[in-house]
Amino acid sequence: MAGDERKRAKRRVFSGIQPSGDVQLGNYLGAIKGWVERQDAKENYFCIVDLHAITTPQKPEELRRQTRSLAAMLFAAGLDPEKCTVFIQSHVTAHAEGCWALNCVTPVGWLERMTQYKDKISRQESVATGLLDYPVLMAADILLYDADEVPVGDDQRQHVELTRDIAQRFNHLYGDTFKVPEAVIPEAGARVMGLDDPTVKMSKSYAHIRGHAVNLLDEPKEIERSFKRAVTDSGNDIRFSDDPEKAGVNNLLGVYKAITGRSREEVEADFAGARGYGDLKARVAEAVIEELRPLRERHHRLMNDVGELDRLLAVGAEQAGAVSENKLKEVKRRMGLVIPGEQ
Numbered sequence: 562m563a564g565d566e567r568k569r570a571k572r573r574v575f576s577g578i579q580p581s582g583d584v585q586l587g588n589y590l591g592a593i594k595g596w597v598e599r600q601d602a603k604e605n606y607f608c609i610v611d612l613h614a615i616t617t618p619q620k621p622e623e624l625r626r627q628t629r630s631l632a633a634m635l636f637a638a639g640l641d642p643e644k645c646t647v648f649i650q651s652h653v654t655a656h657a658e659g660c661w662a663l664n665c666v667t668p669v670g671w672l673e674r675m676t677q678y679k680d681k682i683s684r685q686e687s688v689a690t691g692l693l694d695y696p697v698l699m700a701a702d703i704l705l706y707d708a709d710e711v712p713v714g715d716d717q718r719q720h721v722e723l724t725r726d727i728a729q730r731f732n733h734l735y736g737d738t739f740k741v742p743e744a745v746i747p748e749a750g751a752r753v754m755g756l757d758d759p760t761v762k763m764s765k766s767y768a769h770i771r772g773h774a775v776n777l778l779d780e781p782k783e784i785e786r787s788f789k790r791a792v793t794d795s796g797n798d799i800r801f802s803d804d805p806e807k808a809g810v811n812n813l814l815g816v817y818k819a820i821t822g823r824s825r826e827e828v829e830a831d832f833a834g835a836r837g838y839g840d841l842k843a844r845v846a847e848a849v850i851e852e853l854r855p856l857r858e859r860h861h862r863l864m865n866d867v868g869e870l871d872r873l874l875a876v877g878a879e880q881a882g883a884v885s886e887n888k889l890k891e892v893k894r895r896m897g898l899v900i901p902g903e904q
């Protein structure tokens with residue numbers, strides 16, 4: 562068990578977000594919004610995982626821009642550098658080193674079974690080793706901080722399960738070293754679906770498809786248009802439902818619920834007097850526009866002051882490095898690597 566753990570006043574939270582592609586509404590409602598809401602109650606580490614991003618081909622200039630843009634977005638969404646640690650993964654070298662150490666205790670078979678990996682390789686001709694290794698790097702991210710909780714969307718649950726398995730295996734082989742973390746899946750907005758196709762998860766990978774995703778930086782007019790075009794069904798019943806036919810309406814209500822924080826019953830009551838799906842779409846669009854307006858403005862200000870943005874990120878990297886490098890040293894010691902100055 563971590564030496565500092567007994568003294569910890571708050572539970573420690575670690576989460577990561579990829580800088581590949583622009584941040585969309587699913588990322589915001591499924592991840593970032595919850596991080597902001599919980600920043601007072603927990604000790605938080607938020608990592609922009611650029612090393613994960615390069616497991617698939619990236620355009621260097623784009624990646625650099627997107628990484629800073631994401632950082633600006635996290636601060637714009639309300640993460641407060643006084644309360645939490647926001648940093649870029651590649652700025653803290655312990656992550657890559659920790660990944661190597663964990664690679665050496667992780668059976669390849671565990672990685673080949675990962676659903677996301679199988680899904681990704683089915684869409685690619687050539688696969689980089691890094692893509693297979695992706696979940697081990699994620700395990701290093703989490704375990705180096707002795708995180709108690711890992712808030713992620715539903716799609717990442719399997720990777721957190723694997724992280725637990727790796728931690729237990731390491732602890733078994735080398736003695737109690739890592740805390741076994743838990744995934745925390747947000748209830749509201751856990752899975753935002755595509756507006757063009759409510760059977761697939763909204764994703765920045767499909768952001769090029771018109772009408773699929775809402776980008777957090779979209780202008781109000783564009784957001785309105787995206788919702789107007791959203792796929793629904795031929796009925797007029799506005800209620801939550803598991804019926805695949807009603808996946809579109811269910812998704813719109815889910816988005817509204819996640820933004821307003823109201824219960825299912827309250828949301829359904831809100832729309833009791835609505836005049837059909839047109840009305841529903843307009844009101845959900847309005848809620849999204851008002852939620853995102855201040856974010857877009859703050860993001861714009863930070864992107865025009867890269868010096869300030871990089872300063873905030875340097876502070877984050879220093880805080881993160883202090884914690885993870887200490888843990889990495891413990892890992893190296895356990896594994897029999899020579900630590901300079903130690904017996």
Ligand code: AMP
Nearest residue numbers: 579587588591592713714751752753763
């Ligand atoms: P990614 O875009 O895959 O790096 O995801 C970053 C975070 O956002 C993770 O916690 C994801 O699970 C979450 N996320 C991404 N897309 C969605 C979505 N459509 N609905 C809910 N959460 C999502």
Ligand code: TRP
Nearest residue numbers: 575576577578579610699702717
């Ligand atoms: N794989 C995660 C995703 O795509 C991102 C991630 C990387 C992460 N490292 C992490 C999430 C550590 C939580 C904890 O969403």
